[in-house]
Amino acid sequence: MxxxxxxxxxxxxxxxxxxxxxxxxxxxxxxxxxxxxxxxxxxxxxxxxxxxxxxxxxxxxxxxxxxxxxxxxxxxxxxxxxxxxxxxxxxxxxxxxxxxxxxxxxxxxxxxxxxxxxxxxxxxxxxxxxxxxxxxxxxxxxxxxxxxxxxxxxxxxxxxxxxxxxxxxxxxxxxxxxxxxxxxxxxxxxxxxxxxxxxxxxVITLSHVKLLRQALQTLRMSHGNLVASVFVSRQDLESVGADREDAGGLVNYCRNIEGVEVGVSFVEAEPGTVKVSLRARSRVDVSEIAKQLGGGGHAKAAGCTLRGTLAEAQERVWNALGQALGVNADE
Amino acid sequence: MxxxxxxxxxxxxxxxxxxxxxxxxxxxxxxxxxxxxxxxxxxxxxxxxxxxxxxxxxxxxxxxxxxxxxxxxxxxxxxxxxxxxxxxxxxxxxxxxxxxxxxxxxxxxxxxxxxxxxxxxxxxxxxxxxxxxxxxxxxxxxxxxxxxxxxxxxxxxxxxxxxxxxxxxxxxxxxxxxxxxxxxxxxxxxxxxxxxxxxxxxVITLSHVKLLRQALQTLRMSHGNLVASVFVSRQDLESVGADREDAGGLVNYCRNIEGVEVGVSFVEAEPGTVKVSLRARSRVDVSEIAKQLGGGGHAKAAGCTLRGTLAEAQERVWNALGQALGVNADE
Known part of the structure; x- marks a missing residue:
């Protein structure tokens, strides 16, 4: 036995x-x-x-x-x-x-x-x-x-x-x-x-749908359409009565777009603090990207928390992704 | 045998x-x-x-x-x-x-x-x-x-x-x-x-995501928040390079919102022709609504095609839903 x-x-x-x-x-x-x-x-x-x-x-x-x-x-x-x-x-x-x-x-x-x-x-x-x-x-x-x-x-x-x-x-x-x-x-x-x-x-909450509506306005394709990302500011969270939980699934919409290798969401969790979530298909190990930036996770799902503005967080993540994919952000 | x-x-x-x-x-x-x-x-x-x-x-x-x-x-x-x-x-x-x-x-x-x-x-x-x-x-x-x-x-x-x-x-x-x-x-x-x-x-197409972004701008909660609906005009379809197929899943976002009983999408398939998709949870049999309006389907997924403008289609569907739910559209 x-x-x-x-x-x-x-x-x-x-x-x-x-x-x-x-x-x-x-x-x-x-x-x-x-x-x-x-x-x-x-x-x-x-x-x-x-x-x-x-x-x-x-x-x-x-x-x-x-x-x-x-x-x-x-x-x-x-x-x-x-x-x-x-x-x-x-x-x-x-x-x-x-x-x-x-x-x-x-x-x-x-x-x-x-x-x-x-x-x-x-x-x-x-x-x-x-x-x-x-x-x-x-x-x-x-x-x-x-x-x-x-x-x-x-x-x-x-x-x-x-x-x-x-x-x-x-x-x-x-x-x-x-x-x-x-x-x-x-x-x-x-x-x-x-x-x-x-x-x-x-089932999704109404706050999540409202946040999704807001976030999709910021959808950006970069790195030769291999990266899709969305941004959520403190103001966005407050204006739809959402919390960080409601922002949870946003990164999946990015990753699921046909042809995209990495989806990213940038959420301003606190003023001056940006929570970055990364989801990968197969070409990039996003746990490596997250580790470089002081975070962690798995090959296909990882994240990190960065000090600074949304624009500063974006630049650091996009540079790291540019190196990993061999394609610049603006290509 | x-x-x-x-x-x-x-x-x-x-x-x-x-x-x-x-x-x-x-x-x-x-x-x-x-x-x-x-x-x-x-x-x-x-x-x-x-x-x-x-x-x-x-x-x-x-x-x-x-x-x-x-x-x-x-x-x-x-x-x-x-x-x-x-x-x-x-x-x-x-x-x-x-x-x-x-x-x-x-x-x-x-x-x-x-x-x-x-x-x-x-x-x-x-x-x-x-x-x-x-x-x-x-x-x-x-x-x-x-x-x-x-x-x-x-x-x-x-x-x-x-x-x-x-x-x-x-x-x-x-x-x-x-x-x-x-x-x-x-x-x-x-x-x-x-x-x-x-x-x-x-996997979702970029056209679908763009259409979702557009459609969520039109999200309306009605009938005491029991109905959620979105509208897609010809112009919306054309501006994002989408076809009617890309509009397929939009109604599910509506139906999946917590507390919603019926999700509806109104898609202007041709000028003067509105394709209505209905998805229900449990309180309403949407095939009955669709039948009243000349369409058909199942209890939880049905549809019809209406002549007229988006506003006219909305009024007919909302009246029918108001009767089925016992709640007026503007309550």
């Missing part, structure tokens, strides 16, 4: 030994955190156990289609001084990711830690960690099987949501034959893949 | 009996047409057969990452009066979809027709049609298996491309457990899902 199988067996015992659970995921939860929280709830109902679901920062409305979503409490809700002796943390790399929740733990509290992050520090009494899982939901699928539980429609929807969101719609490099096989199997339990994708991946 | 299995067996005999094949797909080919064409080529190489690949309108460059892509001829290329007695048509609902290719057929030509369209009229001597397949590539996967051939890396990439593109990245309602299971299996043969998705689904 592998260590992973042994950990799953231990986790099954944990679920059977206790009767009442506190289930936690990380602050600012994503689809895998919420999907995993609710998948555990679905499993515990099958086992006839009771539970309370808490997320320190609350659960984003976009996941309200998931069963039992309304049962996720945030800390401002009154838990009446309640404490728990069995705690399950899902998708948390370390204890601090759960937020300020210690007051909910009974003095004898035992914690089951289920996670896929490579940096997980095994902070639980029982730890089920598989770092080659694309999502914590993938591990919960294994746990449900190890517990001999049937796949319910509710469980299937929660697990699919975790798999879909943490693989960017089966497009990130963590997409594996195994997690796609699981996803395929879950479709046999009533999951509507188009509906889940629409709710989780396709 | 089902009719489908019997048809697959017949198709295997067809492949074994002949030595030299002409492989055709439909004009204006998409990812399934090109992926299927090249998947057949990969199979024929395994069988030691020779072949010529033709697409009347040529193959779009975005699929040039597929193996043997450069072997797809268009009709302007000289086929030296060559004719073929064994023809394979993939992803063509009827003979006219192949384009003007009859002069390539020998007088005794036999045709193998492999397709998934419900309207397929069985125009081949041998017909392998499965209308619940999301893609013709799905049928070719079955054919490869029926022929007892191994899954090669080339074959896997072609089939994955067909499955991915015809299901909109596993998001359309034709996504099935079976086609996702096949996709998962193909990942074991070296397919990089992120790379294929980037090439096939994420």
């Amino acid at each position: 592998t260590d992973y199988r042994r950990a799953l067996e231990e986790a099954v015992r944990f679920l059977r030994e206790h009767d009442r659970f506190l289930i936690l995921s990380h602050v600012n939860p994503d689809g895998d955190a919420i999907g995993s929280t609710l998948a555990v709830a679905a499993m515990l109902e099958q086992l006839g156990k009771s539970y309370v679901l808490v997320n320190e920062s609350g659960a984003p409305d976009k996941f309200s289609f998931l069963p039992r979503f309304e049962r996720i409490c945030n800390l401002s809700q009154d838990l009446a001084g309640d404490t728990f002796s069995a705690v399950i943390a899902v998708d948390c790399a370390d204890a601090s990711r759960m937020g300020d929740v210690r007051h909910l733990f009974a003095p004898d509290a035992a914690l089951l830690n289920i996670d896929h992050h490579p940096t997980n520090d095994a902070f639980g009494a029982v730890n089920v960690i598989r770092t080659d899982a694309a999502a914590t939901a993938e591990i919960l699928y294994d746990l449900n099987e190890a517990a001999g539980l049937p796949i319910t429609e509710d469980f299937a929807l929660c697990i699919y949501t975790g798999l879909l969101t943490d693989t960017g719609g089966f497009r990130y490099s963590n997409t594996s034959p195994y997690n796609m096989e699981i996803a395929a199997r879950l479709l046999r339990y009533g999951v509507n893949p188009g509906d889940v994708a629409e709710r989780c991946l396709e | 089902t009719d489908y299995r019997r048809a697959l067996e017949e198709a295997v005999r067809f492949l074994r009996e002949h030595d030299r094949f002409l492989i055709l797909s439909h004009v204006n080919p998409d990812g399934d047409a090109i992926g299927s064409t090249l998947a057949v080529a990969a199979m024929l190489e395994q069988l030691g057969k020779s072949y010529v690949l033709v697409n009347e309108s040529g193959a779009p460059d975005k699929f040039s990452f597929l193996p043997r892509f450069e072997r797809i001829c268009n009709l302007s290329q000289d086929l030296a009066g060559d004719t073929f007695s064994a023809v394979i048509a993939v992803d063509c609902a009827d003979a006219s979809r192949m384009g003007d290719v009859r002069h390539l057929f020998a007088p005794d030509a036999a045709l193998l027709n492999i397709d998934h369209h419900p309207t397929n009229d069985a125009f081949g001597a041998v017909n392998v049609i499965r209308t619940d397949a999301a893609a013709t590539a799905e049928i070719l996967y079955d054919l490869n298996e029926a022929a007892g051939l191994p899954i090669t890396e080339d074959f896997a990439l072609c089939i994955y491309t067909g499955l991915l593109t015809d299901t909109g990245g596993f998001r359309y309602s034709n996504t099935s457990p079976y086609n996702m299971e096949i996709a998962a299996r193909l990942l074991r043969y070296g397919v990089n899902p992120g790379d294929v998705a980037e090439r096939c689904l994420e």
